[in-house]
Amino acid sequence: MGGEFQKNRKNARIRVGAVVVIATMILWMALSLGGGLFGLPIRYAFLLDFAALAAFAWAIIVMWPSLRERLSGGGD
DSSP states (O other): OHHHHHHHHHHHHHHHHHHHHHHHHHHHHHHHHHHHHHTOOHHHHHHHHHHHHHHHHHHHHHHHHHHHHHHTTOOO
């Protein structure tokens, strides 16, 4: 019973990380396009880029332990 809970928890972490990566990528592209179309200052583009990098870093940090265990053969 405990093993199944741990497996579900690891899978949930990977799913959350994947959703964050996908949502960040879509928002990043859409907002970059919108900023270019509306002529927003370049400082907002840099702010958007740093926010996207922070989201990607967070997703990697969240997924890393589960991915490392899966790649080492520990998780099926």
